[in-house]
Amino acid sequence: MSRSESLGFILAHVAIFVVFVWFGALKVFGLSPATPLVIALCQMTLPFFDPNTFVAWFGAFEVFIGICFVFPRLNRLGLLLLIPHIFTTVLPIILLPEMVWTAPFVPTLEGQYIVKNLAIVALAISLFADMKKTMNFSKLA
Numbered sequence: 001m002s003r004s005e006s007l008g009f010i011l012a013h014v015a016i017f018v019v020f021v022w023f024g025a026l027k028v029f030g031l032s033p034a035t036p037l038v039i040a041l042c043q044m045t046l047p048f049f050d051p052n053t054f055v056a057w058f059g060a061f062e063v064f065i066g067i068c069f070v071f072p073r074l075n076r077l078g079l080l081l082l083i084p085h086i087f088t089t090v091l092p093i094i095l096l097p098e099m100v101w102t103a104p105f106v107p108t109l110e111g112q113y114i115v116k117n118l119a120i121v122a123l124a125i126s127l128f129a130d131m132k133k134t135m136n137f138s139k140l141a
Contacts, residue, residue, distance in 0.1 A: 012123050013069050016078075019120065020066030023113075027059025037099050037110040041092055061085065079128050082120075089117055 026032035030052075038058060039051040046054065065085060068078025092100050093114060100111040107115055 012127055016069040017066045020062045024059040024062025027055050034113050
């Protein structure tokens, strides 16, 4: 792996870590601008859960996913956990379109949160396209 590929590889892991830990921590501490969307989704899909508790747990789940991307032994787990997370975050497009779109192809702020997940998915897929290289992450430091 070339030096520029190594740097890109490390920065990709750091970027996923930062996004997931930051946005997840905001949910845990009740500071996320996405909280109304998460609460509405929880009320629609899991009416037996306390929505505020769900937001905190979902935030903790995001923090854990982020942590998985900085520890090489947890990278595969992070990718596996990313799948249900992305599925959950895409649900509002279908179930709560009034909270996601102001007009066709014009997302709300909450909609932008969802659309940015396309970049995260692409980044994660590229990181794990060649698992053999990915698992040598510890040798890059």
